[in-house]
Amino acid sequence: MANLASSTQVINRNKPTIGITGPDKGGEIAWWFTALGVWLAGGKPVHITPSFPRTADGLQGLIVGGGADVDPQTYQQEAVFKEYLQRTLHHPKKTFFQRVWRFTRWLYYPALFFLRKLFSRKPQWALDQARDHLEFQLIDQAVKKNLPVLGICRGSQLLNVYFRGTLYQDIEEFYREEPNPSSIFPVKKVTFLAGSKLAQIMGVQKLKVNALHHQAVQRPGAGLEVVAWEANQMVQGIEHTTRPFLIGVQWHPEYLPRRQEQRRLFQALVQKAKEVHHQIEAPDLQTALAAPKNSALEELERKEEQKASSSLQPRVLDR
Structure with missing residues (x-):
């Protein structure tokens, strides 16, 4: 039995299981591209949604994915x-x-x-509270077990909220002098903080990335540091200063598999996942999901409800 357990441990280290979160509907393309990134990096991707909060044989790493796909602009x-x-x-x-x-x-x-x-689904500000709770509890489990975590777009924002940071509910105020492109094509220039984990992973000081978000990190949470930004200071990357791998990026690296530097993000995550000694098991997740909703998450959802309500009000167009 000892030999069998040792053999299983080696297999898990060689091909770690990486959980990838997403919505029940509307996130299929994001899932497949993110899973491809994990698979190419040598990991085993597992899809996790509110309807299927599974952990397979245990998770050694976590990717908190972006929001439901919306129609991109022309x-x-x-x-x-x-x-x-x-x-x-x-x-x-x-x-x-x-x-x-x-x-x-x-x-x-x-x-x-x-x-x-x-x-995709049509653009809307509908809340997904079941997904919020699931991802918040997964992040909590990953942090407690010191697992590597990568937050993508909405996932990066949720990481910041978990550590008690704040968000800009609407980033358009940053783009008064120039348009804010919403595109899967790499159109935004990002600068990385020299010496940061993210800069070391990407291997460059500046890079063009894509952008599909309408919210962003405002004040980084406890232990988090802004390590990537645009020229207008819009935050594009955060990381935890003491944990070995807890990184959030505002762009979508899964849609840029042809770019070597984007693939390095998944490679670094999988490599760290091979080194973990604990993992999230199914009983851990079930216990976590039974926990009350976090107050920080309730506050975020309250703000989103207010924004959704205001967006339905008729507007007077400027002439």
Whole structure:
């Protein structure tokens, strides 16, 4: 029996199980791309939703995913073909086959655009309180067991709320002088804090990322530090200063699998997951889900309800 237990432990370390959270409906494309990132990094992805709060044989790592997909703006298509023109047609030295190959590569973005549109839900401010509670309890379990955690977009915001940080409910005020693009295409320039875990993982000081969010971190929570930002100081990345791997990114690295630096995020998570000594088992999660809702989460949901209510009020358009 001792040999069997030892063998099982080695298998778990070699291929750790990574939980990936998401909504019951509307997040299928995000799940598949995130699962691909974990699988390519050598991990075993497990889908966790409010209707299926499973932990398989135990979780050694956690990814708190983004919100339900919404129809992206048409800016994406324009950006894709503008980029194609700049990089392909404006390079006359490229051979015909090189141009075809480059065009094929850039078809990835409009293809992803239409996939997301096909499986997306219409934009709405509907709350998902069951998912909020599930993810909050998973984060709590992961923190207590010192598991590696990656928050993506909404997941990064939830990490900040867990550590008692605050959020901007609407980030449009940061984009008074220039438009705020909503795109799966990498259009936003991000600067990383030198020496931070995130900067070491990404391997660069500056990078272009995509953006699909309408909220963002305002004040970082206890133990968290802002480690990536835009030129207007909009937060794009946070990390815990003492824990080995607790990182939140505002962009969607799962939609950029062709970028090596984006794949490094999943690789770093899986590598840390191989080193953990504890994991989240099914009984742990069931006990956690039976716990009362956290007060910080209730406050966040109250603000979202207020915002949803105000968005339904008729507006007077400026002329």
